[in-house]
Amino acid sequence: MHKNAEELFNKYAIALFESGQDVFEIGPERQVYTKRNIDNRIGVGNYNYYYTDLFREQAERIVNDHWGIRSTEIDTADMPHFISMPDENTFECDDNKFDIVYATNVIEHVRMPWVWLKEIVRVTKPGGYVIMQCPGITTPYHEDPIDCWRIWPEGFNSLFQYVGLEDIRGTWEHVVPEPDGYKHIDTIAIGVKPSK
Numbered sequence: 001m002h003k004n005a006e007e008l009f010n011k012y013a014i015a016l017f018e019s020g021q022d023v024f025e026i027g028p029e030r031q032v033y034t035k036r037n038i039d040n041r042i043g044v045g046n047y048n049y050y051y052t053d054l055f056r057e058q059a060e061r062i063v064n065d066h067w068g069i070r071s072t073e074i075d076t077a078d079m080p081h082f083i084s085m086p087d088e089n090t091f092e093c094d095d096n097k098f099d100i101v102y103a104t105n106v107i108e109h110v111r112m113p114w115v116w117l118k119e120i121v122r123v124t125k126p127g128g129y130v131i132m133q134c135p136g137i138t139t140p141y142h143e144d145p146i147d148c149w150r151i152w153p154e155g156f157n158s159l160f161q162y163v164g165l166e167d168i169r170g171t172w173e174h175v176v177p178e179p180d181g182y183k184h185i186d187t188i189a190i191g192v193k194p195s196k
Contacts, residue, residue, distance in 0.1 A: 005133060005186050006033045009104060012169070012188050013131045014038070019046040021099035024083065024123065026106055027053040034104055050081040050098070054088050054109060089115045097123050102131035108149045117163040126195040130165055132156060136185030156189035165191030 017023065019042045025034065035049065084092040088110065101124050110116045120130055134151045141147050151159070160168045169190045 005104060005135070006037070008186050008188050009034060009131075009133060010037055013102065013133075013190060014041055016100060016129050016131070016190070017041055017047070018099075019043065022048045022050065022097060022125075024050040024052070024098040024101045026101065026103040026120075027051065034102065048081065050083050050093075052083040052085050052091060054085065054106065089119050091119060091123050093123055095122055096125045098128060099125055100129045100131065102129075102133075104131075104133040105135055107132055107134050107151060109146055111146065111148055113149065113151075114159060114162055117159055121163045121165065121193055124193045126193055128193050130160070130191045130193065131188070132190075133186060133188045136187065139185075151189075152187055153189065156187060160189060160191040164194065166194050167192040 014037055017038050021042075023038065038047070038049075086092065089112065101120050103120075107113050107116075117130070117132075124130055132151075134149070134156075136152075137150050139150075157168050167190075
């Protein structure tokens, strides 16, 4: 994860996190910066943190990847609630469970994001937030184990409308070169599940 992805998440999404919420992070590979920044905002233990990984083999071991980000083993102290996925488009949990569902740099690894997002909406509480972040075309192809998409704001608007999310906000930012030489362009989109 490059540092500008963290800045984008903090600029547009971090203010949505509040004490007492049920928060669900979807990987591949748990993004340590998001969890750390949420902890800093509302305090460790002041919300319920749940996690899953699209690719179970990654969740079952500790991995140091090329970004220096650690995946976390199931049921370690900082990840007590693991949500199983029998397949890449199904979460084994109740409907309307989470106040916030977020995935940073994950949707590009999903084969059918329109199907996956419908399942995310199912597990989000009415009035809850869905936060998606995707790298742009300046981020190189990266199998994890697959790399399928880059999605711009208009693409997220279309996907979010299709799955029934409202109050759609999307943005992208062209950022200054990082040490790896790339000018990363990320898209972040935030939608709200309609209240019933």
